[in-house]
Amino acid sequence: MAYREPMIELIGLGKTFESKNNYVKALEDINLTIYEGEIFGIIGLSGAGKSTLVRCINYLERPTTGKVIFDKIDLSEVHDYELLKIRQSMGMIFQQFNLLMQRNVLQNICFPLEIAGVSKKDAIKRAYELLEVVGLTDKAKAYPAQLSGGQKQRVAIARALATKPKVLLCDEATSALDPTTTRSILNLLREINKNLGITIIVITHEMSVIEEICNRVAIIDDSRIAEIGDVEEVFMRPKSKIARQLVFSGVNHIEHFVGEDKCRIIFDGRTSFEPVIANMVLECRTPVNILFADTKDIDGKAFGQMIIQLPEDEISKKRIFAYLETNKIPYEEVI
Amino acid sequence: MFSRAVLEMIGKGILETLYMTVLSSVLAYILGLPLGIVLVVTDKEGIAPMLTINRIIGVIVNIFRSIPFVILLVALMPFTRLVVGTTLGPNALVVPLVIGSAPYIARLVESSLKEVDHGIIEAAKSMGASPVQIVFKVLLPEAKPSLIMGGAIAVITILSYSAMGGFVGAGGLGTLAINYGYYRYQADIMLVTVAILVLIVQGVQELGGRLVRRSDKRL
Known part of the structure; x- marks a missing residue:
């Protein structure tokens, strides 16, 4: 996959949380290159710093040290309003789906388009296209409260794809779902990666998720990258202690x-x-x-x-x- | 049971009370809603933390909330005269009602907006929403049912404050209850006015509940 263009580069990335009388190091010296079109997994136990890492990628968390280079843009150098624009080319989905509860499915998918200033007519047209991609055309007028977990995540995926992002960040996107639904969501992600060419970053604590869809994986332990490599390689010959622990989970x-x-x-x-x-x-x-x-x-x-x-x-x-x-x-x- | 004159008086009292309550509620929200939004937005955990502004507004709100309304009513009289030209009648009572209830509304709005799931705000941020967009497209719409419920509580509080205006001759049902029931021992008139107040409160609460049920899509 090395012939591809780098999509995201993390260089010497570090994040320290400050509170009144103590410092918490969430990330330390993270160096990572994610290439265009790959499905990259980031795995670690809870508290290892993987959620902070994904939030540094779209600058929801500002790294304390180091750089994030997204599509050749150094995010530390752009203005806040430019950052808002850039985030429109990075979709994100969450463990708890985070849909707007007072909006129906269609309005939820139109939401990022409204923010981007797309006309209502075009937004609705795009939303219906996406509903087709995620297979929920018949639920356009339903409210999130009426949907199952898997359906909610499908809506969230459609919403994240609305602005045609280059990257999709998945933060424990299947952790609240049962195994069957997890598999169908992972299949959908794989299809999206293949058909739309979107680079996908998967954050998880489950090795099975990594095995199922990722090309490469980085294992985060104690705020650092413990191991990084092709999924098969890591799975067959785990080198670090944490990798063995995760493979043997x-x-x-x-x-x-x-x-x-x-x-x-x-x-x-x-x-x-x-x-x-x-x-x-x-x-x-x-x-x-x-x-x-x-x-x-x-x-x-x-x-x-x-x-x-x-x-x-x-x-x-x-x-x-x-x-x-x-x-x-x-x-x-x-x- | 009552003479025509008394009935007319009660009718006028109802209209005055409704007038004061509605006008004060609208004006108090024009003041309190933005204050509540600023309190949430500038909070330490808010979408645009500005701790100094947050603390200043917080202290002002707390000061006004700790002054008993009857005291505020009297203390504000010079200001009321400046604004309305008189300290008597329904219009004069609107001034202290607005100033007395706006800080309360700010807190009600604050607590409603804080109920909005942080994850939803984070999702909006991840889509590149600006703080202004988050306020108007996420916080307010998502908190709508809770804001309506808070609205009913605010209106009822303003209604009960307005009854206190009876002591300073503001008009409305409060004046009626105090002038006839309290000063002249006409218990029947007092009872009727109190009963009407109870009915209005019930009505407002019921209306609020209905609006919430109709607007909340989580149910």
């Missing part, structure tokens, strides 16, 4: 009751969906205990991970590793 508790050696097997789509573990057990003639499994079959390819408990004797262990290697299945030992 939901697996942590296993450590409490198993002291034995464990092995994480990664299904990255290169292996077809076949009974890998069963074959391995038959071939190596040694039973293994599956401690954790999270795999899915996408177009006949296996994706996900499994954690197995390794047998104690070294020979069986070696045999298992040899089997995985010959079958080109990525794995790593977990201590």
Whole structure:
């Protein structure tokens, strides 16, 4: 993706919140380039600073140090009124949707156009186009209170796209939704990225969201970037402690009751969906205990991970590793 | 039960009371609404924080709110004479009513506007809305139901203040209740005027509730 133009560059970005008698460092020395047309994920535990980071990108929060360069414009150098204009080319959606409760769906989508000074007639025309994109044409006259969470987020997406932004910032956009709705919203985001070419930045605390739609990911821990890279790379070979923690989310508790050696097997789509573990057990003639499994079959390819408990004797262990290697299945030992 | 003259007097009292209440409410909102908006906008957490202005207005509002209305009524008499030319009659009472209730309205408006979800304001900011646009396109419309409810409370407060005007000969139902019921021990006239006041209060409250139900799209 390096051949693309940089859309957003964060250079030495830092943000400190000051209150009466203490300083809170929310972000420190963030360096990041997001390219045109990519879906970039920013993940971290709550309190890591990711929400502050996304608000620095559109200058809802003014960084204390460093620069934000958006589409070749250094945001620290523009006047406030220019900033308002620039924000019109950065859409944003939120965890709590933040729709105007006293306006109907159509009026909500027209809202950013009103702010931009678009004529009412053109705004309504554009709003109907967007309703079609998000599949809610029949809800044009409904009020937010009458919609489900997923529908509200669709309206919010339509609203964020109204001014034809270059970037869409998603701040925990699926965190208030159930898994099925989450998937449909993520699919919609992917479509928007593909069809409209909009660069998307996804802030989340869920690795599954990153895996589902992102090309690259930055992991934020304790106000800094702990790791950054292609999603597959980070997922398969997490280097930092926090990355491992996020990739293994939901697996942590296993450590409490198993002291034995464990092995994480990664299904990255290169292996077809076949009974890998069963074959391995038959071939190596040694039973293994599956401690954790999270795999899915996408177009006949296996994706996900499994954690197995390794047998104690070294020979069986070696045999298992040899089997995985010959079958080109990525794995790593977990201590 | 009552002579024609008394009935005419009561009728005139009702009209005067309604006149004072409506006129004072409108003028008090012209003063109080902007004050309330400024209080919210310039707040520490507001969309354009200006702490000095916020504190100055806050203190002025608090001072006027702590003066009992009867005292304010008398204290403002020279000013009232300057504005209206007299200290008697409904028009003269409008002056202290406006000055006494505008700070109260400012606080009512402030609390209504502060109910607006911060996330919605943030969303508007992310779309490049200016502070002025946020006030007129987000804060006021989103707080509309709460503002209407506050409006009913304000009108009722002004109505009850206006009854106090009876002591200074302002006219209206208050004067009637005090002159006949209090000074002349005509309890029946006092009872009737009080009953009418109760009915007006009920009516205003009911109307406010209806308007809220009709305008609030969250229900």
